[in-house]
Amino acid sequence: MMDIQDDALLRYSRQIMLPQVGYEGQAKLLESHALVIGLGGLGCPIALYLAAAGVGELTLADFDTVELSNLQRQIAHTTESLGANKALSAKRACLALNPHIQINTATEKLANKRLLELIAKADIVLDASDNYTTRFAINDACIQQKKPLISGAAIRMEAQISVFKGYLTDKPCYRCLYTPEGHDDETCSESGVLAPIVGVAGSIQSVEAIKVLLGLGEDLSGQLLLFDALAMDWRKLKLPKDPACPTCKRD
Numbered sequence: 001m002m003d004i005q006d007d008a009l010l011r012y013s014r015q016i017m018l019p020q021v022g023y024e025g026q027a028k029l030l031e032s033h034a035l036v037i038g039l040g041g042l043g044c045p046i047a048l049y050l051a052a053a054g055v056g057e058l059t060l061a062d063f064d065t066v067e068l069s070n071l072q073r074q075i076a077h078t079t080e081s082l083g084a085n086k087a088l089s090a091k092r093a094c095l096a097l098n099p100h101i102q103i104n105t106a107t108e109k110l111a112n113k114r115l116l117e118l119i120a121k122a123d124i125v126l127d128a129s130d131n132y133t134t135r136f137a138i139n140d141a142c143i144q145q146k147k148p149l150i151s152g153a154a155i156r157m158e159a160q161i162s163v164f165k166g167y168l169t170d171k172p173c174y175r176c177l178y179t180p181e182g183h184d185d186e187t188c189s190e191s192g193v194l195a196p197i198v199g200v201a202g203s204i205q206s207v208e209a210i211k212v213l214l215g216l217g218e219d220l221s222g223q224l225l226l227f228d229a230l231a232m233d234w235r236k237l238k239l240p241k242d243p244a245c246p247t248c249k250r251d
């Protein structure tokens, strides 16, 4: 186990004092590597919270640049970072918060081979993308590499979060829930989203990531958490594994 320096003990003290985390758990987080795909509304709070919590290595992937209409909800980016690549902009914000972690960036559109490489190097993957093509590609690559996938989505005043471990015999994957056919990409640019809704989803994704990394409690694998802000209603649905799923079925 790595030694945690004195100033880091103070920085992470409120987490270390949790009996479920402790010194050992914090050391484990500092040795963990999370891949965050998409540094928009979900990815910004995810990256900031994982950086603040002391996940020792983050890889931030986004090819897009910061636009004015992003600033309403993508809280790692600032007016100054307009026009900058989102992964680089988020890296700056995360390092300002915690200069003691390592942050890698991927600023190009991820071809499948590159996606597989990035996932292979990470302990956990957070899908903060905004389209089905990317979501399916990430899911398939995570199953191939046997990496837990923390998935989130937010639109209008609703959010949903789940954890996918489709490489396990009893756990579903993203494709058990959705099929690629008949899905229009309904995006925030067309349907709108209330600013803090993406924060709710991204924050829960970071909670689940830390729980999975440390093996704490019960994570959302096999379940879908649905949030309806208007009714302030939270629901959890059971997600069974689809025995005919082309991606995660057992031969």
Ligand SMILES: [Zn+2]
Residues within 6 Å of the ligand: 166, 172, 173, 174, 175, 176, 242, 245, 246, 247, 248, 249
């Ligand atoms: Zn599946």
